[in-house]
Amino acid sequence: MANVELRGISKRFRGVTALRDVSFTVADGEFFVLLGPTGAGKTTTLRVIAGLEKQDGGSVLFDGGAVDSRSPAERDVAFVFQQYSLYPTMTVFDNLAFPLRSPLRKLDNTEITRRVTEAAEKLRIGHLLQRKTERLSGGEMQRVSIGRAIVRQPRVFLMDEPLSNLDAKLRESLRVELEHIQKKQQSTTLFVTHDQVEALTLADRIGVLREGKLIQVAAPRDIYDKPANLFVAQSVGTPRINLFPSTYSDGSVRVADSPIALPFSQNGLPVHFTLGVRAEDVTPGQGDQRGEIALVEPLGVETILHIRSGDVTLLSMVSGMTHYRLGEAISFGIDQDRLHFFDAKGDRIDVEQGR
Amino acid sequence: MSETTNGESVGWQPSAPVNYSTRVDKVGTSARTARGIRIVLAFVLAGVMLIPVFWLGLTSFKSRADAIAVPPKVVNFTPTLEGFVNLLSDRSVLNARRLELMKERTDLTWYEEIALKNGQQITGISQYVGRLRNSVIIAGTSTILAVILGLLAAYSFSRFKVPGESDWLFFILSTRMLPPVVVTIPIFLMYRQLGLHDTHLGLILLYTVFNLSLTVWLLKGFLDEIPREYEEAAMVDGYTRLQAFRKVVLPQAVTGIAATTVFSLIFAWNEYAFALMLTTERARTAPPTIPTILGRGGVEWSAIAAGSLGFLIPVVIVTFVLRRHLLRGVTFGAIRQ
Ligand SMILES: Nc1ncnc2c1ncn2[C@@H]1O[C@H](COP(=O)(O)OP(=O)(O)O)[C@@H](O)[C@H]1O
Ligand SMILES: [Mg+2]
Numbered sequence: 001m002a003n004v005e006l007r008g009i010s011k012r013f014r015g016v017t018a019l020r021d022v023s024f025t026v027a028d029g030e031f032f033v034l035l036g037p038t039g040a041g042k043t044t045t046l047r048v049i050a051g052l053e054k055q056d057g058g059s060v061l062f063d064g065g066a067v068d069s070r071s072p073a074e075r076d077v078a079f080v081f082q083q084y085s086l087y088p089t090m091t092v093f094d095n096l097a098f099p100l101r102s103p104l105r106k107l108d109n110t111e112i113t114r115r116v117t118e119a120a121e122k123l124r125i126g127h128l129l130q131r132k133t134e135r136l137s138g139g140e141m142q143r144v145s146i147g148r149a150i151v152r153q154p155r156v157f158l159m160d161e162p163l164s165n166l167d168a169k170l171r172e173s174l175r176v177e178l179e180h181i182q183k184k185q186q187s188t189t190l191f192v193t194h195d196q197v198e199a200l201t202l203a204d205r206i207g208v209l210r211e212g213k214l215i216q217v218a219a220p221r222d223i224y225d226k227p228a229n230l231f232v233a234q235s236v237g238t239p240r241i242n243l244f245p246s247t248y249s250d251g252s253v254r255v256a257d258s259p260i261a262l263p264f265s266q267n268g269l270p271v272h273f274t275l276g277v278r279a280e281d282v283t284p285g286q287g288d289q290r291g292e293i294a295l296v297e298p299l300g301v302e303t304i305l306h307i308r309s310g311d312v313t314l315l316s317m318v319s320g321m322t323h324y325r326l327g328e329a330i331s332f333g334i335d336q337d338r339l340h341f342f343d344a345k346g347d348r349i350d351v352e353q354g355r
Numbered sequence: 356m357s358e359t360t361n362g363e364s365v366g367w368q369p370s371a372p373v374n375y376s377t378r379v380d381k382v383g384t385s386a387r388t389a390r391g392i393r394i395v396l397a398f399v400l401a402g403v404m405l406i407p408v409f410w411l412g413l414t415s416f417k418s419r420a421d422a423i424a425v426p427p428k429v430v431n432f433t434p435t436l437e438g439f440v441n442l443l444s445d446r447s448v449l450n451a452r453r454l455e456l457m458k459e460r461t462d463l464t465w466y467e468e469i470a471l472k473n474g475q476q477i478t479g480i481s482q483y484v485g486r487l488r489n490s491v492i493i494a495g496t497s498t499i500l501a502v503i504l505g506l507l508a509a510y511s512f513s514r515f516k517v518p519g520e521s522d523w524l525f526f527i528l529s530t531r532m533l534p535p536v537v538v539t540i541p542i543f544l545m546y547r548q549l550g551l552h553d554t555h556l557g558l559i560l561l562y563t564v565f566n567l568s569l570t571v572w573l574l575k576g577f578l579d580e581i582p583r584e585y586e587e588a589a590m591v592d593g594y595t596r597l598q599a600f601r602k603v604v605l606p607q608a609v610t611g612i613a614a615t616t617v618f619s620l621i622f623a624w625n626e627y628a629f630a631l632m633l634t635t636e637r638a639r640t641a642p643p644t645i646p647t648i649l650g651r652g653g654v655e656w657s658a659i660a661a662g663s664l665g666f667l668i669p670v671v672i673v674t675f676v677l678r679r680h681l682l683r684g685v686t687f688g689a690i691r692q
Contacts, residue, residue, distance in 0.1 A: 052587050072590040079591040084584040089606040098602075102593025148592070 001188045002063045002155035003028045004049060009058035011044055011212075018044040019212045021058070026156065029186040031179075035199040035235060036209035042192035043082070045209070046158045049190065051075045062155055073104060078149035080159040085145040086133040093129040096120065096147050105152070119151045122181060139170040146174075150181065157182075157189040163198065175201065196236045200224065208232050225338075230274065230346040239279045239304055239315045241340070246275040253339070258310030260289050262336055266351050269341060273349060276340030279304065282316035284324065287333020293324050307332055408667070414660035415439065419473075422656040437473070438657030440466045442483055442648060442665070446475040483644060483662060490640040491669060493555055494623035497562035501619050502612060504563070505570025510600065512571070513578040514586075524572070531568045539632045546633055553634045561629055566619040573618065577611025578604070613680035617673060624670055641666050 004026045011019040018041045026032040034042050047053035049060055051072040059066050067075050078099070086095050096116040100107050107115075120126040123143045128136065136144065142162055149157055162178075163171045179202055182189050193199055199206050200220045207217045208231070216228035227233035233241045244255045248269040253262045255275060284305055291309035298321050305316040305324060316332065324330065341349040413429070414422050421432040444466065449457060457463070457471055470477050508527075512520060542561070543552070551557030581604060589599035605612075631643040645662045648655055674681065 050587075050591050052590070071595070072587070073593045073595060075591075076593070077591060079588065081584050081588060084582040085588055087585060087588075087603055098589070099592035103598070104593040 001028055001153070001186065003030075004156050004188060004190065005061040005064070006045070006049070007059045007061065009045070009048055009055050009060070011041075011048060011053065011055050017212050019048070019055070022209075022212070022214045023058075024207050024214060024217050026188055026190050028188055031182050031189045031191065031202055031204045032207065033199040033203035033205070034190065034192040034207045034209050035194070035196060036192075037194055037235075039211075040194075040209040041212040042194075042209055043160055044212075046079065046160050046190065046192060049075075049156070050077050050079050050158055052079075073102070076154050077156050077158055078152065078154035080142075080145045080149050080157070080162045082160045082162070083165060085148075086136075086141055088133055090133065091129065092120075092125065092131050092133060092136070092144050095133060095144055096129075096151050099148060099152050115151050119147045122150065123147045123177070138166050139174065142166060142174065146178065146181075150185070150187075155188070157187050157191075159189065159191040161193050161195075162191075164193065164195065171198075178202070197238070200236060208235060226348065227276075227340065228348050230276075230342050233276050233340060233342070237278055239317060242277040242279065242282070242314050243342075244275045244277075244312055245272070247272055255310075255312060258312040260309055260312070260334075262334060262339070264336065264339075268351050269349065270343060272344065274342040274346070276342060277314070277334055278338065278340075279315040279317040281335040281338045282307070282314050282332055283335070284316055284318060284322075284330050284332045287331055289332050289334065291330060291332060293326055293328045293330060296322065296324055296326065298322070411660045411663055411667075415657055415664050417657050417660075419653070419655065419657060422660075423653075435469070435657075436466070437469050438655070438661040440469045440477075441655055441658040442661045443481050444470065444477045445479045445481050446470050447478050449474055449476050482639075483641070483648070483665075486639050486641045486644040487665065489555065489638055490624060490642070490666075493558045493562065493638070493640055494620060496555075497559045497566065497623045498616060498620045500559070500563045501566035501570045501623075502574075502616050505567055505574050505615065506608075506612065508567075508571045509574035509578050510604070512575050514583060524575075527568045527571050530564070535565060536628050539628055542629070543632050551633075553636060553638050555638045557633055558630065558638055558640070561633070562623040562626060566622055569622070570615050570619055573615045574608070574611055577608055577615075581607050610680040613677040617677055617681060620673055621670060 005023075006025070007023050009019050009022045010017070022041075022045065024032075034045060036042050044053060048055045051067070051070060051074075055068075059068055061067065062075070087098065090098070093116060096119060097112050099105075100112045100115060116129070117126065120129055123146060125140060125143050125147060128140060128144070133141065133144065142165070146159075146162060149159075163174055166174065175198060181187075182202075191198075191202060200223075203220050205217060205219055206223045208215045208223065208228075210231055216223060216232050218226070218228075223232060224236050227236070230243065233243070244258070244260075246253055246255050248254070248264070248271060251263060251265060253264045253269070253275060254260070284307065289309060291307040291314070293305060294308040294313055295306035297304040297306075300321070302317055302319050303322045303324075305318065305322070307314045307316055307330065314332075341351060343349050415438045416434040416436070417428070417432055418435050418437050421428050422438075424432075449471075453476070454471075454474055457476065463471065467477055511517060512524060517523060546552045546557050551560070585603045585607070586596065586599040589603045590596060594602065625642060626640075627642040630640045634640065634643070641662070645659060645666065648658045648662055
């Protein structure tokens with residue numbers, strides 16, 4: 001396995017800038033997730049690394065050496081495509097064996113069979129080996145795709161939303177399997193997704209991509225707790241983070257159009273800013289704030305309460321089912337150690353908080 | 356409704372009488388009727404199409420007199436291979452003395468007997484055999500060339516950014532825009548100059564060029580339908596583009612290639628005007644030959660029918676071999692740009 005570095009990659013398609021000066025490094029054995037909405041440039045990033053697309057500027061390095069002039073075959077990466085990845089005229093076995101039969105590798109048949117069987121075992125598709133690929137379910141197809149990547153030891157795994165075409169249950173189970181395999185093999189993996197849950201659960205580190213620009217690279221925890229800007233803050237977490245235009249005056253953070261006021265001793269805040277509060281940091285039933293229940297969304301494991309306070313509505317998340325009823329007046333508290341502040345441009349304002 | 360013969364639906368029918376029909380049954384009967392109509396229609400159409408071929412086959416087994424009998428004989432004639440013998444052999448008319456001599460011989464083969472009945476002696480194999488061979492060589496080679504070249508061109512147009520792509524494609528198509536006959540004279544003169552007149556190479560080149568526009572356009576349509584992710588996956592898996600093309604794209608393009616092959620083969624096989632103008636002897640193909648099978652004292656209809664029948668057979672064989680791909684190829688492959 002290798003480490004992969006992107007240095008100032010940019011890529012334009014007629015009129016569309018897909019990537020702007022993107023730089024990051026995936027360390028050897030790391031599970032790196034690129035998170036971004038559709039059209040952010042995730043697929044383009046993977047294609048540039050694989051050599052399927054030539055970048056307009058910048059350089060791709062494997063283990064410190066530039067690979068820009070190498071063909072896809074010579075780069076020795078494994079690519080799991082979002083769709084259309086299995087060769088339809090071949091059986092599952094032949095699909096899995098295909099990379100091993102490459103003229104570059106010259107493996108003998110017993111070795112090929114051994115490796116294919118081993119990969120098939122790992123992904124529990126051993127019973128499907130003689131099947132034609134068109135007779136597979138979506139989940140089985142993606143298993144085979146992943147299998148085709150793990151039969152060999154590529155320098156890096158590139159995965160383009162491999163789970164996004166599956167139904168929720170399958171996605172979850174395959175996600176867990178993927179994580180096991182990656183941890184066991186210690187394979188360098190670059191996984192792209194628009195699904196924040198996948199990103200948070202799988203990643204050692206996450207890179208957030210928006211309109212071709214890399215906005216933040218950090219561990220899932222820091223992405224969640226210290227989002228670099230409003231976009232990142234909104235990209236992770238369900239329900240979405242509460243955001244309110246607010247002001248700072250008389251030692252208190254005051255939410256506009258609402259009685260909510262939070263005593264806050266720290267300086268460094270401008271007068272106008274955006275306040276961010278995650279739903280789990282809003283605790284109903286205790287605290288100094290007043291509001292009423294506008295909506296109750298019981299999800300079983302947790303319940304999302306919509307609390308109306310003045311002209312704003314906050315989302316609050318509590319675990320389990322609750323006894324709150326619509327229209328009920330309640331008090332609630334906001335965890336003041338976990339407030340997020342964003343300036344007029346949307347960038348995070350770092351405020352050192354004392355206790 | 357509850358009285359229907361449809362056994363499966365009875366099991367879950369409510370016990371009370373039901374005076375409406377369930378959707379399952381409606382679909383069942385109307386689908387069955389539609390299917391019946393389709394089958395009848397297919398047979399009628401096939402019948403209309405096949406009558407000339409059937410008549411051709413019939414005529415080829417008739418004697419010279421039966422072939423031109425009025426009213427036409429459909430079943431009430433004695434089948435004879437006279438037509439085939441006349442088609443495949445050169446014969447000379449025997450004078451009375453030699454006729455007597457021949458009749459006394461006992462070592463005659465069956466086809467010599469047939470010739471003898473008409474007072475003729477077989478002197479050799481007719482031109483037809485050689486010309487059918489020419490047809491096979493010329494049509495076969497030009498089709499293979501047109502399909503291979505067309506495949507490479509279509510793949511390039513389909514997968515790479517070719518500068519002026521649509522102009523090129525239009526240009527290629529435009530070679531088909533005027534009737535080929537219009538250019539026979541210039542081509543005749545050019546071929547005479549170049550020494551291509553009456554050569555296999557000459558016709559092969561010409562048919563390849565004419566078919567190329569068809570094959571490029573048809574195959575581009577088929578290749579466009581194959582997602583490029585497959586080749587890209589293969590390239591990432593350690594193959595060059597050419598290897599990926601061979602191992603991943605070709606197997607998926609079989610249908611399109613089969614359909615394209617049959618279309619070009621039929622054109623090259625049936626071509627008449629150029630073959631007539633540009634060949635005389637060595638490279639002459641079957642189509643201009645058949646109408647020249649004239650016997651002495653009248654048209655040899657049974658020989659002409661036998662010749663036409665023999666001419667049909669190779670195309671029928673190729674079409675039959677490729678039929679499985681053909682059906683899908685013709686219905687699925689839309690020409691798109
Ligand atoms: N081959 C292409 N031609 C033109 N534009 C493209 C091409 N591939 C991608 N793009 C554009 O580049 C941007 C990024 O695309 P992509 O990398 O596929 O995003 P993502 O995978 O994050 O959804 C999009 O605006 C897309 O329309
Ligand atoms: Mg994508």
